[in-house]
Amino acid sequence: MLWLIIILLCLGNLKSELLDISNETNSDLEEGLFSLLLRLEIEENYNTLLIYGDDCAFPSLSRRLKIPTVLVSSGSTNFEWNFSSLTLILSCDFQAEREENYRTLMKLQMNRRLILLRGDIQPQSVCDFYSKKEQYNVAMVKDNLDQSGVVYSCRLFQEPNFEKVNLFEGNPIFIEQFRNMKGAPIRSFPDMLAPRCMLYRDPKSGKEKYIGFVANLLNNFVEKVNATIVMQEHLIEAGKEVSFVNITNWAAEDLLDIGMSEALSFKKTSFETLSYPYIMSSYCLMVPLPDDIPFNQIYIAIVDPFVLIMILLLFFVFSVMLIYLQEKSLSLSSVLMNDICMRGLLAQSFPFPRYSSRKLKLIFMILCFSSMITTTMYMTYLQAFLYTPPVEPYITSFDDLEISRYKLAITFYEEEILQFLNVSQEKVLVLEYSRFEQLRSTFNDNYIYPVTALRWITFSQQQDIFKSPLFYYEDELCLNYFDILSFPIRRHLPYRDLFEEHMLRQKEFGLTKHWIDRSFLDMRRLNLTSLKDFSRPIPDDQIEVHNLYWVFCMYFAGLGLGFCCFIVELMGPLNRWI
Known part of the structure; x- marks a missing residue:
C-alpha cells in the first residue's frame, strides 16, 4: 500500500507538470496568434471575426481583441451572411470550415482566411484544397508559431503554391495575387x-x-x-x-x-x-424622317379651317351690310350669292355704285383691305410651301406607328417586349439577326428599327456624309428606356x-467616351461600313399637271355650281326675262 501511494503521488506530480507545460505552450501560442492578428489588422483593417470551430485559441483571443465575433462551431451557418465585408475568417482546423450556405460562400469568397494547422498536414495540400473552391487569400500557422515565427501563405501563380513568410522580416502575409x-x-x-x-x-x-x-x-x-x-x-x-x-x-x-x-x-x-454596369444607354427606335407633303396637297395644307371659317363670316357680314344699306331688305339668296363681296374677298374688280354714301364707301374700303390681307397671306403661304414643302407629322408613339406606312423590323429577341406594347403583328417584321443588321445598315426607309443610343452614334455620324439625313432617334419611343450594358x-x-x-x-x-466617339472611324477603317450616300434622290421641283389635282377639282366644282345656278335662272318665271 505504501508503494502504491508513492506511485500515485509521483504520477500526480508528473501530470501537474505536464499540464503546466501544456498551459505554458498554449499561452505562448495565444500570444503569438494575438500578435499576428494585430499585425493583420494593421496590414488591412477588419471589424468582424468569423471563427469556424471552437477547440482552439481563436475564441479566447476574440475577447482580447474586443471585435464583434461570430462563432460557428458546427462549421456552417444556417443564415445568409449580411455582416460587413471587412471580415477576417479564422479556422481552428483544416476541416473546420464546412460552409454550405451558397450566398455566404459568395460574399466571403475573397476574404482573408487564417487556419491553424495541427498534425502532419502539409501547406501545399491546404492551398490545393482552397484553390479548388476558388478561395485564394489563405494563410496557415502551426502550433510552434511562437518558436518558428513562420506563416505559410498560399500563392497561386507559382510553384510551390505557398510561401513561408517570416514574421520578423516584415514581408506581407496576404498579397493581391x-x-x-x-x-x-x-x-x-x-x-x-x-x-x-x-x-x-x-x-x-x-x-x-x-x-x-x-x-x-x-x-x-x-x-x-x-x-x-x-x-x-x-x-x-x-x-x-x-x-x-x-x-x-x-x-x-x-x-x-x-x-x-x-x-x-x-x-x-x-x-x-x-x-x-459599364455604360447606361437606352434602346429606342430609329425612325425614318417624315416625307415632304406632295405638291398636290399643298393647296389643301395652306387652308387652315379656322381661318377659312373667319373669312366666310366676314363674307356674310359684308354681304348683309351692303345689301341692307343699298336695298333696305334682306333675303337668304341675296346674302349667299352676293357678287360684290365674293369678288372683293378674292381681290377681283367689282362694280362700284355711283353716289354711294359714306357708310357704303367705308364698307368697300374695309372689304378691299381684307381682300388684300387675305390674298397676300395665302400667296405667301403658297410660295413658301412650294419652295420648301412641309413634312408630314413625326411618329412619336406606337399609335402613330399603327397608322403609318412603315413596318417595324425586329429580331426574335424583341418579340416578347412588343407583346407588352400591344403592337399588331401586321406592323412587325421578324428577321434573323444577320438579316436585320444588313437591312438596317442599308438605311432602308420602309422600316423602323430598334437601336441602342450607343449604336445610333455611328449611324448619326454616317448620315453626316449624306446629302440629307434619312433617320432620327426617337427617344420617346423606346423598348427600354434604361438599357444597362454589363459584361457577362x-x-x-x-x-x-x-x-x-x-x-x-x-x-x-475618359477612355470609354473616346472609344465610343471614334467608333464610326474604326468601323470605316475595318471596312465594316461604307461611305455610300443612301439618301433619297432630290425630287423634281417642277409643278406638273397631276400636282394641280385639287386646283382643277375646285375649278370644275365652281363651274358646276355656276352651271346649276344658270339652270335655276332659266327655269324661273318668264316675266323676269322680259
Whole structure:
C-alpha cells in the first residue's frame, strides 16, 4: 500500500507538470496568434471575426481583441451572411470550415482566411484544397508559431503554391495575387457586333485582334494584370449563330470567365453573372424622317379651317351690310350669292355704285383691305410651301406607328417586349439577326428599327456624309428606356473586384467616351461600313399637271355650281326675262 501511494503521488506530480507545460505552450501560442492578428489588422483593417470551430485559441483571443465575433462551431451557418465585408475568417482546423450556405460562400469568397494547422498536414495540400473552391487569400500557422515565427501563405501563380513568410522580416502575409497573373489564361468569347467588338488582323504580328469600346476595355485589363486572353471557339456549334445571349449563358455555366460582349439583363432575377454596369444607354427606335407633303396637297395644307371659317363670316357680314344699306331688305339668296363681296374677298374688280354714301364707301374700303390681307397671306403661304414643302407629322408613339406606312423590323429577341406594347403583328417584321443588321445598315426607309443610343452614334455620324439625313432617334419611343450594358462574368470570378475597378477607372479617365466617339472611324477603317450616300434622290421641283389635282377639282366644282345656278335662272318665271 505504501508503494502504491508513492506511485500515485509521483504520477500526480508528473501530470501537474505536464499540464503546466501544456498551459505554458498554449499561452505562448495565444500570444503569438494575438500578435499576428494585430499585425493583420494593421496590414488591412477588419471589424468582424468569423471563427469556424471552437477547440482552439481563436475564441479566447476574440475577447482580447474586443471585435464583434461570430462563432460557428458546427462549421456552417444556417443564415445568409449580411455582416460587413471587412471580415477576417479564422479556422481552428483544416476541416473546420464546412460552409454550405451558397450566398455566404459568395460574399466571403475573397476574404482573408487564417487556419491553424495541427498534425502532419502539409501547406501545399491546404492551398490545393482552397484553390479548388476558388478561395485564394489563405494563410496557415502551426502550433510552434511562437518558436518558428513562420506563416505559410498560399500563392497561386507559382510553384510551390505557398510561401513561408517570416514574421520578423516584415514581408506581407496576404498579397493581391491577381494583379500579376503571370500569363494565366482568361477565357472569353466575342459577340462580333460593331462597334462594340470588331475583329481585325494586326499587320505587324499577323495575329487576330479585337477593337471596340467593349473589346478595348477587356484587352486593357488583360494587359494590366499580365494575363492572356483565350477565345473559347470550341463552344460554337456548327451552323449556329452566336449572340450575346449565348455568351451570357456560357458565362453563367462557368464556361467563360469574362465575355467580350454585352450581357443579357432582361428578365434577370439574379445579377451574380453580370458585372457592375459599364455604360447606361437606352434602346429606342430609329425612325425614318417624315416625307415632304406632295405638291398636290399643298393647296389643301395652306387652308387652315379656322381661318377659312373667319373669312366666310366676314363674307356674310359684308354681304348683309351692303345689301341692307343699298336695298333696305334682306333675303337668304341675296346674302349667299352676293357678287360684290365674293369678288372683293378674292381681290377681283367689282362694280362700284355711283353716289354711294359714306357708310357704303367705308364698307368697300374695309372689304378691299381684307381682300388684300387675305390674298397676300395665302400667296405667301403658297410660295413658301412650294419652295420648301412641309413634312408630314413625326411618329412619336406606337399609335402613330399603327397608322403609318412603315413596318417595324425586329429580331426574335424583341418579340416578347412588343407583346407588352400591344403592337399588331401586321406592323412587325421578324428577321434573323444577320438579316436585320444588313437591312438596317442599308438605311432602308420602309422600316423602323430598334437601336441602342450607343449604336445610333455611328449611324448619326454616317448620315453626316449624306446629302440629307434619312433617320432620327426617337427617344420617346423606346423598348427600354434604361438599357444597362454589363459584361457577362462567371459566378465565382476571383478577380471580379479588380475588373470592375478597372472598368470604372477607364470611364473616369475618359477612355470609354473616346472609344465610343471614334467608333464610326474604326468601323470605316475595318471596312465594316461604307461611305455610300443612301439618301433619297432630290425630287423634281417642277409643278406638273397631276400636282394641280385639287386646283382643277375646285375649278370644275365652281363651274358646276355656276352651271346649276344658270339652270335655276332659266327655269324661273318668264316675266323676269322680259
